[in-house]
Every structure is written in structure tokens, then in C-alpha cells.
Amino acid sequence: MSFSDKILTWYLENKRDLPWRDTLDPYKIWLSEIILQQTRVAQGIPYYHRFIEAFPKVEDLAIANEEKVLKLWQGLGYYSRARNLHASAKMVVEEFNGTFPKTYTGLIKLKGVGDYTASAISSICFNERQAVVDGNVYRVLSRYFGVNIPINSTEGIKSFKKLAIEVLHPTNIRDYNQGIMEFGAVQCTPQSPNCSSCPLAGGCVALEMGTVKDLPVKIGKTKIKKRFFNYLVPLEHRKSDETLTQLRQRKGKGIWQNLWEFPLLETEREIGLEDIEIRHSEVLKFKRPPEISLFNSDFIVHKLSHQHLYTQFWILEGPFYRTNAIPISNLENYPVPVLIAEFMKTFKF
DNA sequence: AACACGGGGTT
DNA sequence: AACCCAGTGTT
Incomplete structure (x- = not known):
């Protein structure tokens, strides 16, 4: 039995019942694939349901405000996915009359759709002969075939893609692709893979070595x-x-683009009450000196994958010049980073 | 080729 | 604390 047949057989017996597994609708498959980029299935599922409920068809997503899309995406991270999702929905509706491209070549032109996602959608929806190479596939292929080329090197990306194409199933691309990913997620896991009860143990180079x-x-x-x-x-x-309070939308480059936050003073190091008294006017103008207090005595450390944000929330009470002022009862309507959402939940306005 | 981009789960 | 997750876009 070939590698691809073993994967396919395992999948047909072990596949999970996931919300997007009952359809071949490219809109739903596309949505699920964007949500699942760098995101665990368990974390993505509630977001998938909420998006399908709010936007049953691509036309509904296309005519929505970006604000509403970002609000639904709040908490998932990598917010460019949400902005690109919205832009691509508009493309599909306005340029393709609401019909998704049916090929890898057409799909990859959509914003937020790269090699992996174009391969996934074209193979799952249309059984096109395209190999998916995600984190699961890197793991399964590197172990089974004993490949130690770094997966995030240029050579590794090229050679794993080539290998993935070579071992593709002859006919059932749709289920094989989902199968090899599912196999990586469930059986051939990053730590403590279940090798003792693995149907591919015979033939696995890494296990042998x-x-x-x-x-x-x-x-x-x-x-x-x-x-x-x-x-x-x-x-x-x-x-x-x-x-009343105030929120501002983050613009330009960097994290949390187009999300909202309180006026921000970023500094090179920790600062204290005296510094805030002097510098608050750099960010926000008051009609007379406000009463200032510190909400959190210890830093709130918000950890992102590539930066740690040492955060202090300062409460400034007093009349301020109210451009973009909003009643606190409206705060819940704005898409905000988790860091801000947690503060709003904790602080007693 | 290297880096930026989130947040959460697992060990 | 380190690693990883159904990766993509920019520099």
C-alpha cells in the first residue's frame, strides 16, 4: 500500500466532524481556510460559526462595513486576514459576479490567498491536483521520509513542495490533502506523537532511525x-x-492596523505618575489639569509572538477636548485588541 | 532571504 | 519559557 493510500485510509476512518466538512461551497471552504491560517481548529470553530451566521453568502460579507468584519474577527489575531478577507469578498462579488475562481491560478490572485490556501481550496472544492503544504504536512513528510532540510529555508520550502507533489494520491486529492493535514494534527503530533499505534509506523524513516x-x-x-x-x-x-471617553483607530504599519485603542503614549522605558503629569498633553488635550491615577500597579504584560508589551493604564479624569469622544456605553461596538478588551472588562467605568 | 504579523494551547 | 498552530505579505 502506498503512502497516499495509507493516509487516505486512515483519514476515511478517523476524520473529525468539523463544521466545514459538510460542504464543498468555495465560500465556506475559503472562509475556513483563512480562519485556520496559523490558528488551531478549536480556536477557529466559534469564529467560523459567527461569520457564517453574520454573512451567509459572500455578497453579505462584501457589503458589510470593515468595522463589523474586524469586530467579528476580534481575538483571532493576524488582523490583516480579516482586512484581506473583506477585500477579496468584494473582488469576488464585483469582478466575478459572486462566483469564486475554480482553479489554483484564479484563487491565488485573491488577497490573503497564498500557495497553501489556493491549493487547499482548489483541491477540496474541485479536486484539482494541487499539494497542500502546511505545518502538519512538513511534520509528516519530514518524519516519514526522513528529511532534515530546514522547513523554513528556501531550499526546504522548495523540496518539501516537490516531495508533497510526488506523493500525492493518484485520484482522491480532496480527501488525501485533508487526510495528511488531519494525520499531522491528530496522530503525528509535534510532541509525543502516537508512534506505537501508528498505521504508518512501517515505512517511517524517522521512527526507524x-x-x-x-x-x-x-x-x-x-x-x-x-x-x-x-x-x-x-x-x-x-x-x-x-x-465620556475616547478611542482612536490605529493606522499605518505595525500591529493592530485599523483596530481601536485609547490614546497611547509609547515610551522607551517605564515611566511614572510625574512623567504622565508632564507628558499627557502630547497625546490628549484637557481643558484643565486632570486627576490622574494608575489602574494597574504591576505591568500588564501582553505577549505577542515577536514583542512583549509592558502596559500601564492611566486614568485621567476631567473635561477634555472631545474629538472622537464616545460614551462608555458605546465601547463594546468597536473592534479592539485583546489587551484593550481585557482592560474594558476589568475596569469599573 | 528575513522579518512582521496575534493570540492561545501544550509541554 | 519554548514551541507550534490547516501562512501571507512586505521589505
């Missing part, structure tokens, strides 16, 4: 940068029994 735990090989380490964020939370208590 005792190198399972060393594969796949990955080079380079992400250097983590430290940043110091001082959020200035303005509060103006009005007689109308309403409290």
Missing part, C-alpha cells in the same frame, strides 16, 4: 522586542449621568 523527536528541523529564532505602552484613559463625567 529514532529521529522522530528531532523532526522537522526549523532554523532561526524570533527575537522578542520589549515595548512600553502607556494608555491614557480619559474620563469626563457629565451631568447627564453619562461618562
Whole structure:
């Protein structure tokens, strides 16, 4: 039995019942694939349901405000996925009359659709002969065939893609592709893979050589940068029994593009109350000196994959010049980073 | 070729 | 703390 037949047989007996497995609708498969980029299935499932409910068809997504799309995406991370998702929905509706491209070549032109995603959609929806190479596939192929070329080197990317094409199933591309990924996610896991009950143990080079735990090989380490964020939370208590505050939308490059946050003073190092008293006007203008207090005595350290944000929330009470001022009851409508959402949940406005 | 881009789960 | 997740786009 060939490698691909073993994978396919295993899959047909072990596949999970996932929400997007009951359809070949390119819209739904595309949505699931974008959500699942660098994201675990368990984390993505509730988002998939919410998007399908809010936007049953690609036309619904295309006519939505970006604000609403980002709000639904809040908490998933890599927000360029949401912006590109929205842009591609518009492309499909406006340029292709609402019909998704039916080929790898057509699909890869969509924003946010790269080699992996174009291969996944074209093979799953149309059984096109394209090989998917995601993190699971790198792991399974490197172990079974004993390949120690670094998976994130240029040579590795090329040679694993070539190998993936060579071992593709002859006919059932659709199920084989999902099968090899599922096999990596469930059976041939990163740590403590279940080799003792593996249907592919016979023929697995890494198992034979005792190198399972060393594969796949990955080079380079992400250097983590430290940043110091001082959020200035303005509060103006009005007689109308309403409290005003202010949010701003992040623009330009960097993290959290197009999401909202409180006025931010970023510094090179930790600063204290005296510094805030002097510098708050760089960020936010008050009509008279505000009453300032620190919300969190210890840093809130928000960890991203490549930076740690040492964060202090400063509460500034007093009347301020209200461009973009909003009542606190409206805060929930804005798409915000998890760091800000956690603060809003904890702070007693 | 290297880096930026989130947040959460697992060990 | 380190690694990884159904990767893509930019520099």
C-alpha cells in the first residue's frame, strides 16, 4: 500500500466532524481556510460559526462595513486576514459576479490567498491536483521520509513542495490533502506523537532511525522586542449621568492596523505618575489639569509572538477636548485588541 | 532571504 | 519559557 493510500485510509476512518466538512461551497471552504491560517481548529470553530451566521453568502460579507468584519474577527489575531478577507469578498462579488475562481491560478490572485490556501481550496472544492503544504504536512513528510532540510529555508520550502507533489494520491486529492493535514494534527503530533499505534509506523524513516523527536528541523529564532505602552484613559463625567471617553483607530504599519485603542503614549522605558503629569498633553488635550491615577500597579504584560508589551493604564479624569469622544456605553461596538478588551472588562467605568 | 504579523494551547 | 498552530505579505 502506498503512502497516499495509507493516509487516505486512515483519514476515511478517523476524520473529525468539523463544521466545514459538510460542504464543498468555495465560500465556506475559503472562509475556513483563512480562519485556520496559523490558528488551531478549536480556536477557529466559534469564529467560523459567527461569520457564517453574520454573512451567509459572500455578497453579505462584501457589503458589510470593515468595522463589523474586524469586530467579528476580534481575538483571532493576524488582523490583516480579516482586512484581506473583506477585500477579496468584494473582488469576488464585483469582478466575478459572486462566483469564486475554480482553479489554483484564479484563487491565488485573491488577497490573503497564498500557495497553501489556493491549493487547499482548489483541491477540496474541485479536486484539482494541487499539494497542500502546511505545518502538519512538513511534520509528516519530514518524519516519514526522513528529511532534515530546514522547513523554513528556501531550499526546504522548495523540496518539501516537490516531495508533497510526488506523493500525492493518484485520484482522491480532496480527501488525501485533508487526510495528511488531519494525520499531522491528530496522530503525528509535534510532541509525543502516537508512534506505537501508528498505521504508518512501517515505512517511517524517522521512527526507524529514532529521529522522530528531532523532526522537522526549523532554523532561526524570533527575537522578542520589549515595548512600553502607556494608555491614557480619559474620563469626563457629565451631568447627564453619562461618562465620556475616547478611542482612536490605529493606522499605518505595525500591529493592530485599523483596530481601536485609547490614546497611547509609547515610551522607551517605564515611566511614572510625574512623567504622565508632564507628558499627557502630547497625546490628549484637557481643558484643565486632570486627576490622574494608575489602574494597574504591576505591568500588564501582553505577549505577542515577536514583542512583549509592558502596559500601564492611566486614568485621567476631567473635561477634555472631545474629538472622537464616545460614551462608555458605546465601547463594546468597536473592534479592539485583546489587551484593550481585557482592560474594558476589568475596569469599573 | 528575513522579518512582521496575534493570540492561545501544550509541554 | 519554548514551541507550534490547516501562512501571507512586505521589505
